[in-house]
Amino acid sequence: MTLTAKDVAEIMRLLEESHFESLSLEINGVKLNLQRGSAARVPPAPESGSPTVASTPATRHPTPKSKPPSEPGLTDVSSPLLGVFYGAPKPGEPPFVQVGTKVNADTVVGIIEVMKLMNSVRAGVAGEVVEILGENGALVEYGEILLRVRPEAVK
């Protein structure tokens, strides 16, 4: 018996649904080590009958995917809609911005595609790009942080 890609996918799904953080499996000399990612953990559902108090909306955002900023004082540039993020105008072309790029409020920093409709995203702030979080070609949710900018000091 060997493990197929489909088997692995099935095992991953089982792990996702379980309460375990990691799984080690050995079948006929094939070792499989799976670890649940720390991202996007769904909080457990409240047990029926025992009232729970929902956390306040303010603590909910930013989205679970965002990591803490690398330095204080950075401004988040968030996705204005749900869609597929593109960091470059076309595949193979240089990205709109890179770490270190100077932007102003009108600088296009990426594209969000919604059903083949391309929506450009503008920085909305002047400064220098410090972090890029949006992954090219990946789904971003409304409000998800795409990049972080060190704002220009007001003169």
Next chain:
Amino acid sequence: MSIRRILIANRGEIAVRVIRTCKALGIETVLAASEADLDSLPARLADRTLCIGPARPAESYLKTETVVQAALSAEADAIHPGYGFLSERAALARLCEEEGLNFIGPTSAQIKAVGDKLHARAEAAAGEVPVAPGGAAETLGEAMAVGRDIGVPLLIKAVGGGGGRGMKRVDRLEDLPHALELAAAEAGAAFGDARVYLERYVAHGRHVEVQVLGDGKGEVIHLGERDCSVQRRYQKLIEETPAPRLSESLRDRILEAGVRFAKRLQYRSAGTVEFLLDAERDAFYFLEMNARIQVEHAVTEAVTGIDLVAEQIAIAEGRGLRLSQDEVLFEGCAMECRINAEDPARDFQPGPGMVRTAVWPAGEGVRVDTHIVSGSYIPPFYDSLLAKIIAHGPDRPSALKRLRQAIASTRVEGLSTNLAFHAEVLADPEFERGGVETSFLARFLERRPLPLET
């Protein structure tokens, strides 16, 4: 065409309801939620939640392209639209058809056919399903001719409306021209379609609707009828099945008419054919068809033991109808109260806020469909439905008794609700007798002494 992952394009109790069946069937769920609902119970229950936009429905729940993009990106096989929002927009069903997504509901053509109320009326008439006397009112001349023909009082209805929205009553024929102008302007603004039509106003009407399931190939069965006559301004408040004090022959005729209408359309999925029952004339008229799961579907589930959402999914998977008409068995009576965040003392004004405490009833034959737990926040952007409390019993008196007890043992604190009002209606002798007309609640409110406190 087995469905493994469903994107739920809805919120509130119906999102929780759909997730429950998906979990039972081993289907993964992706909830498309607005920013205001990221902490809601359905968001916690779903396998994954995607934020599709800000709180306002126009920027989130009503964005067809965004919902479909979310489903495609999340690799969902199907979309369940729930009720309201995009559920009866042909555009969503059509986009799903184009993108190879399974829309859990009727075809876009069927949604379009019943969404145009004048078209639906013509379909009914062509299928020998009775319609109230009336007709199109595209010109004033045409309207006056129809008005003279059917007499007053009459109703002006919006072709793009439905659910009682955009209706106007006219009591004198000379008022028709002005009312027509007003109704057309309102319909244009509300539904993007200024066309209106006229129908005879039935003074002693009861709202009786037929739950149907169709396989999309011409097979249609019914799951009995529901009586939803307890309404306030055309908004249903209490629903029950079977319809009380209805002769078996009339019931059979209504059920048969509902099935006939759905068959004509080769209807696919769960749907409801609504009728106005003219209690004085022992007649009934086609009102409209709702091409979606309905709020009050739970009473039907209680008496038939059939999970309507599971049947919707099975039909979407191409498995057809899993029951023949003879296999649908009806047991006892079920009744439902819609618990809303609204203040009966202030003309039922909806009030958002924080639910401090929510204690829902339990017990034999009692079911609660809700998304509210203690600490839930009711955003001001959506409808005010907090929960549906459903009671089932071997007969109407026992179902009513259980519902009264269930309402009495429910506690929702922190905001105004219509719980106490429901208790009053359930205690009313006329309601207890059964078979009230749609005018019942308005009369009940008039004769009811003003409450001292809420």
